[in-house]
Amino acid sequence: MDKLYAIGVDMGGTNTVVGFVDRRGDIPVRTSISTVDYNTGETYAEALGKAINELIVKHNFSGKITGIGMGVPNGNMNDGTIEKAANIPWAKSEVVPLAAMISEKTGLPCKLTNDANAAALGEMAYGAAKGLKDFIVITLGTGLGSGIVVGGQLVVGHDGFAGELGHTRPVRHNGRLCGCGRTGCLETYASATGVARTAREFLEIYPERKTLLRNITAVPITAKNVYDAAKSGDAMAIEIFEFTGRILGEAIADFIAYSSPKTIILFGGLAHAGDFLLEPLKKAVDKNVLSIFAGKTEITVSTLNDAEAAILGASALAWEA
Amino acid sequence: MDKLYAIGVDMGGTNTVVGFVDRRGDIPVRTSISTVDYNTGETYAEALGKAINELIVKHNFSGKITGIGMGVPNGNMNDGTIEKAANIPWAKSEVVPLAAMISEKTGLPCKLTNDANAAALGEMAYGAAKGLKDFIVITLGTGLGSGIVVGGQLVVGHDGFAGELGHTRPVRHNGRLCGCGRTGCLETYASATGVARTAREFLEIYPERKTLLRNITAVPITAKNVYDAAKSGDAMAIEIFEFTGRILGEAIADFIAYSSPKTIILFGGLAHAGDFLLEPLKKAVDKNVLSIFAGKTEITVSTLNDAEAAILGASALAWEA
Numbered sequence: 001m002d003k004l005y006a007i008g009v010d011m012g013g014t015n016t017v018v019g020f021v022d023r024r025g026d027i028p029v030r031t032s033i034s035t036v037d038y039n040t041g042e043t044y045a046e047a048l049g050k051a052i053n054e055l056i057v058k059h060n061f062s063g064k065i066t067g068i069g070m071g072v073p074n075g076n077m078n079d080g081t082i083e084k085a086a087n088i089p090w091a092k093s094e095v096v097p098l099a100a101m102i103s104e105k106t107g108l109p110c111k112l113t114n115d116a117n118a119a120a121l122g123e124m125a126y127g128a129a130k131g132l133k134d135f136i137v138i139t140l141g142t143g144l145g146s147g148i149v150v151g152g153q154l155v156v157g158h159d160g161f162a163g164e165l166g167h168t169r170p171v172r173h174n175g176r177l178c179g180c181g182r183t184g185c186l187e188t189y190a191s192a193t194g195v196a197r198t199a200r201e202f203l204e205i206y207p208e209r210k211t212l213l214r215n216i217t218a219v220p221i222t223a224k225n226v227y228d229a230a231k232s233g234d235a236m237a238i239e240i241f242e243f244t245g246r247i248l249g250e251a252i253a254d255f256i257a258y259s260s261p262k263t264i265i266l267f268g269g270l271a272h273a274g275d276f277l278l279e280p281l282k283k284a285v286d287k288n289v290l291s292i293f294a295g296k297t298e299i300t301v302s303t304l305n306d307a308e309a310a311i312l313g314a315s316a317l318a319w320e321a
Numbered sequence: 322m323d324k325l326y327a328i329g330v331d332m333g334g335t336n337t338v339v340g341f342v343d344r345r346g347d348i349p350v351r352t353s354i355s356t357v358d359y360n361t362g363e364t365y366a367e368a369l370g371k372a373i374n375e376l377i378v379k380h381n382f383s384g385k386i387t388g389i390g391m392g393v394p395n396g397n398m399n400d401g402t403i404e405k406a407a408n409i410p411w412a413k414s415e416v417v418p419l420a421a422m423i424s425e426k427t428g429l430p431c432k433l434t435n436d437a438n439a440a441a442l443g444e445m446a447y448g449a450a451k452g453l454k455d456f457i458v459i460t461l462g463t464g465l466g467s468g469i470v471v472g473g474q475l476v477v478g479h480d481g482f483a484g485e486l487g488h489t490r491p492v493r494h495n496g497r498l499c500g501c502g503r504t505g506c507l508e509t510y511a512s513a514t515g516v517a518r519t520a521r522e523f524l525e526i527y528p529e530r531k532t533l534l535r536n537i538t539a540v541p542i543t544a545k546n547v548y549d550a551a552k553s554g555d556a557m558a559i560e561i562f563e564f565t566g567r568i569l570g571e572a573i574a575d576f577i578a579y580s581s582p583k584t585i586i587l588f589g590g591l592a593h594a595g596d597f598l599l600e601p602l603k604k605a606v607d608k609n610v611l612s613i614f615a616g617k618t619e620i621t622v623s624t625l626n627d628a629e630a631a632i633l634g635a636s637a638l639a640w641e642a
Contacts, residue, residue: 134479148579150483151474157581158455159617162471164578167611170493172571180611250493257485258469258579260478290488290501296480 003066007052007108008315010118011035011072013087018051019308020061021315025126027308029059036089041082041096049105056106067109068102069317071118071310078160080112111317115139115310117154117163119267119302120147121320122313127304128265135263136255137302138165138248140270143179144187144194150259166191170251190248192223192270198240199226211236223270230276241276248277249284256285256293267302267309274301324387328373328429329636331439332356332393334408339372340629341382342636346447348629350380357410362403362417370426377427388430389423390638392439392631399481401433432638436460436631438475438484440588440623441468442641443634448625449586456584457576458623459486459569461591464500465508465515471580487512491572511569513544513591519561520547532557544591551597562597569598570605577606577614588623588630595622 005020008027012035020029033051038044056062073085080099085091091098103110113121120137123129129137133152139145144166148155155162166187167180175184176197188194199213199221212229213221213236229237252264270277282299289297304312326341329348333356341350354372359365377383394406401420406412412419424431434442441458444450450458454473460466465487469476476483487508488501496505497518509515520534520542533550534542534557550558573585591598603620610618625633 132479134483150471150476150478153472153474155471155580157471158453158583159581159614161613162455162579162581164611164613168575168578169571169609172491182609182611250490254489254575255579257489258483258576259476260480260483262479288490288503290485290503292482292485293480 004064005061006066006315006318007068008311008313008318009048009068009070009072009102010115010310010314011070011088012310013073016048017311018048018055019311019315020055020059020065021312023319025312027311029055029061030311031055038090041090041094041098041101044090045098045101045105049102052102052106052108065108067111067318068106069118069121069314069320070099070102070110070112071115071314071317072098072112073114075112075114075117076160077111077113077117077154077156080110082112109318111320112314113154113156113317114145114163115313116145117147117156118313118317119145119309120149120154120313121316122304122309123265123267123302124149125316125319126312127302127309128300129263132262134259135261135265136165136259137265137267138252139268140191140266141268142191142193144191148259148261155259165251165255168251168254170247186248186251190244190251190270195223195226195240195244195270196221198243199237202236202240202243206236209236213237223273227273227276230273238276241273242280245277245280245282246284249281250288252281252285252299253288253290256297257290260293261297263298263300265300265302267304268306271301325385326382327387327636327639328389329632329634329639330369330389330391330393330423331436331631331635332391332409333631334394337369338632339369339376340632340636341376341380341386342633344640346633348632350376350382351632352376359411362411362415362419362422365411366419366422366426370423373423373427373429386429388432388639389427390439390442390635390640391420391423391431391433392436392635392638393419393433394435396433396435396438397481398432398434398438398475398477401431403433430639432641433635434475434477434638435466436634437466438468438477439634439638440466440630441470441475441634442637443625443630444586444588444623445470446637446640447633448630449621449623450584453583455580456582456586457486457580458586458588459573460589461512461587462589463512463514465512469580469582476580486572486576489572489575491568507569507572511565511572511591516544516547516561516565516591517542519564520558523557523561523564527557530557534558544594548594548597551594559597562594563601566598566601567605570602571609573602573606573620574609574611577618578611581614582618584619584621586621586623588625589627592622
């Protein structure tokens with residue numbers, strides 16, 4: 001019998017969401033468990049396996065599932081492990097063979113990868129990358145993640161950890177301090193956190209300039225504040241997105257020289273800033289890209305539903321497996 | 322019958338060298354023709370086809386050849402074309418479907434790619450990348466070329482032109498003018514030409530410093546002059562290699578974040594500078610690489626014979642085809 005569903009698991013820092021996905025990308029059945037209420041990988045795997053098995057019985061899905069795909073922080077696709085994920089208590093300082101554990105609990109094949117790679121697979125199966133063999137998904141959230149597909153294959157590298165474009169360094173000297181301990185990483189500029197940081201810098205550098213951003217005093221400025229100000233026509237807020245788009249565009253010009261993707265898909269919160277970000281970004285790509293690649297790479301925003309994209313992407317891994 | 326030989330064709334700016342290569346990488350039969358003594362792609366293809374066919378008859382190789390692989394300037398592997406190659410008179414402003422033409426003249430399958438990609442395939446078939454699925458070959462000659470292998474597949478991109486690492490830009494602002502018309506490209510620093518340029522800059526910036534390089538007056542300084550001076554213990558010459566190695570090492574740290582290669586193989590004239598270049602390069606990689614990749618990527622110099630590597634690499638394309 002043809003398998004009808006793939007299970008997609010999106011492990012977030014708080015909850016783990018499970019969806020049963022059909023070939024069209026519909027998600028008729030869902031559930032979720034806590035990610036963090038467990039002391040060991042074993043007890044987490046047991047809870048997740050139990051949740052999946054119960055749904056299979058309840059909906060009479062036995063024999064109809066092709067397998068399980070998971071998007072997890074610091075997921076190593078080659079080994080099926082979650083490795084030293086800072087925000088997951090039971091995997092903080094360990095290498096947990098999670099795919100094998102879930103496979104054992106459910107009797108289903110299980111593969112995992114990191115969130116950005118799952119997003120790339122989701123775009124290929126259900127989104128803007130349908131039919132494409134060479135593309136990059138850049139996720140613009142708290143940090144900058146990336147999933148690179150080359151010749152139809154996810155780039156995972158010899159160790160399973162390739163595709164860390166947020167930690168390439170466009171600003172080599174006197175760049176911003178990054179959470180990774182180095183300076184000048186792309187994600188310190190091109191991410192929601194990066195935009196907020198640029199806002200704080202601009203306010204300090206230009207004390208004489210008037211801007212709506214000076215009215216925000218209660219909490220540290222967020223990317224959302226900058227977006228709202230830009231929508232109101234605030235010149236400094238618009239410049240902050242121009243600055244962000246320029247740095248990301250210059251970096252993308254280098255990514256194009258590397259793997260010559262047909263399309264670059266922006267995903268995540270900051271991608272919704274729309275033309276405030278996209279216009280200067282595209283301009284910077286055009287200005288900086290090597291002439292043989294000029295005008296060849298489309299830059300677009302994901303059309304997948306933010307809440308569902310991670311499950312879809314993870315499930316795409318199961319269809320592949 | 323098992324095929325015994327692949328034909329490797331290395332098209333240089335002056336001559337085109339043809340070798341019949343066996344599975345061990347021995348080249349029992351060779352010939353060459355001019356690259357430039359032709360007005361059209363058709364007459365060149367005819368001459369090359371004739372040279373190949375004559376050797377097949379002479380050595381009774383009929384039926385023993387698996388195919389022809391070619392390394393050509395501006396070679397597009399997807400389309401089998403040579404596209405606007407500035408130094409080839411019959412392809413200067415045209416797109417010539419050379420693979421199909423050679424296949425037609427010889428009755429053998431023919432594939433082509435650019436020189437650096439051919440070098441990568443050569444390393445995988447016969448050299449330092451034997452058995453590796455993720456590696457990068459960086460060719461350090463007049464310019465900087467690169468062949469990237471990911472998951473066992475050459476990265477060619479959607480248009481056949483991926484892998485232009487020489488035109489990623491480590492120096493985004495106030496960088497050196499590059500032949501491509503932009504500034505700050507890696508190859509303006511990390512190449513034989515780049516080393517000579519650094520020498521001229523250092524001589525100008527430090528007029529008071531003593532160095533053997535000031536004795537060279539007859540011609541513009543070359544990378545070879547700098548190497549000879551470094552071997553004699555000249556401090557400035559050694560610093561020139563340190564400067565070059567540092568910039569290349571910082572760039573390689575970014576390449577590792579992209580595709581996490583197991584090995585990076587340096588090839589070509591400048592790679593022979595040995596530890597003068599390698600030591601500062603490795604130090605810069607160690608200092609700049611993201612911690613999850615630290616110590617994982619080996620950086621090494623090609624062991625293939627310079628004169629034969631291009632033919633071996635091109636022939637590897639034919640074994641693949």
